[in-house]
Amino acid sequence: MTSSNSFNVAVFPGDGIGEEITKPCVEILQEAIGKVGGFSASFDWLPAGAGNYRDTGQSLPKDSMAKAAKSDAILLAAMGLPDIRYPDGTEISPQIDLRFEFGLYAGVRPVRSIPGLSPVLNNPDAHALDFVIIRESTEGLFASHGKGTVTNDAEARDTLLITRDVSERLFDFSLNLGRKRKNQGKSGVVTCVDKANVFKSFAFFRKVFDERAALNKDVATDHMYVDAAALNMVRKPWDLDVLVTENMFGDILSDLGAGLIGGMGFAPSADIGDEHAVFQPCHGSAPDIAGKKLANPTAMFLSGAMMLEWLGDKHGCNEAEQAGALVRAAVDAAFANGDLITGELGGKAGTDDVSRAVMTALKELDPAQHGVG
Incomplete structure (x- = not known):
């Protein structure tokens, strides 16, 4: 669990496009944390999901659940594959299990326009x-x-x-x-x-x-x-x-x-309880485009920003809130000129394009000039 300035994040990349949007998200969060300073975060990658159920017979291993329970926050990409189901025909959805297990009663779904879209x-x-x-x-x-x-x-x-x-x-x-x-x-x-x-x-x-x-x-x-x-x-x-x-x-x-606001690729979310919280994009695992680097990682980045802000608010760490706000400002700056157009909006910008643009914007931002310093 947390010390005064160090957080542990349980990371579930899950299925489909999960891993390819999680990796740049963690890199961007680490960049923002380093830029603001004053606190740190470690990221513990954990197995779960439909692919894990196919390979091991467990959709949410006990060890993964135990580590998630001890973490300060949970960052989840996407889980579930349409062709892998439980015997009763329902899809594999450990994200729902996490909500019930940790009593995450408040599902927060922001609807916020991004400049340039x-x-x-x-x-x-x-x-x-x-x-x-x-x-x-x-x-x-x-x-x-x-x-x-x-x-x-x-x-x-x-x-x-x-x-x-x-x-x-x-x-x-x-x-x-x-x-x-x-x-x-x-x-x-x-x-x-x-x-x-x-x-x-x-x-x-x-x-x-x-x-x-x-x-x-x-x-x-x-x-x-x-x-x-x-x-x-x-x-x-x-x-x-x-x-x-x-x-x-x-x-x-x-x-x-x-x-x-442009589609599921721009929609972040959080499921928050009294003690725990899960942060994940609203979209699914999109197996049809998995591995093609076509997925829009923006919702994942914004979910990560929500996570940092929640950690800051919960633990009285102003720097974490600042880092979250900085990630959101970087997303806005990356899209602001209208040239970055993702696939769901008819463009060709894929995972690497969006990730690179947001990271570049993040490195150029001065926290003090964006209401986060």
Whole structure:
């Protein structure tokens, strides 16, 4: 575990494009750490995933789990391969196992425009989107992961679960984030996204949200049905700030959010609990392009930036927060002139091109001139 200025990071490169985006990410994080100074980090690469299941019969080895449990943060690239599945037909997804094992209830999915990328929406306000989806990551419909039933090949059931304990912590996390964003000059409005007009589980979800909101009156709150949220994310996403929602709804809406900023290759994420946190890009393992150096590593870099900022905030290490902000500034600088165009946007910039551009920008940045010094 951490000392006052040294962190241990468990690294799961996983499957498909995982290793080829993890290596440059770790190099960029180490460069930022060295540039800011004042703390250090070690990176422990660990096996897990569909490929490991194919080779050893274990998707998440006990030793990997034990080392992850002792680490200060977990950096995960991508896991799962469509042609390798458990006997029940479900895909290998150790990332979900990690969420349950460590109680990572707050899935943080930023939706932030990157300078230089052509906006998907043509409204001028869509050029600078900056809102966050908080997806509950241990309950909801995903509570049935591995537990669903099929009866007589005629009826299938998966049960949605909402508990007060997890919901209270989820909402407190979201309200605190809204408070921080308000202090940064954003609206800070926290919106509960649900389907409370139809399901008792979501009416309960909203009830608990309102109770926690009443204890945080300095934070503005709102409600929105999930279908309306999907509409508004396309119609006027610039009006949104913090959206908090159930697991499956968050899974869907966060992909929509990624689409608004250019695709999954630009969408970072974190799954955060009271003690542990996993940081990973929102995209999958993309086995169709694995080994071709075509993968966009930007989401991986930004997930690493989120990890450094979380470590800094959790452990009172200002330098770690500075290093995270510096990585994000380097990503923005690399894309700012519009010449770096990745495959999902119709360009030819691959893994090495993006990695080189971000590293070059990082080396040229002066932390003191980018709000991180």
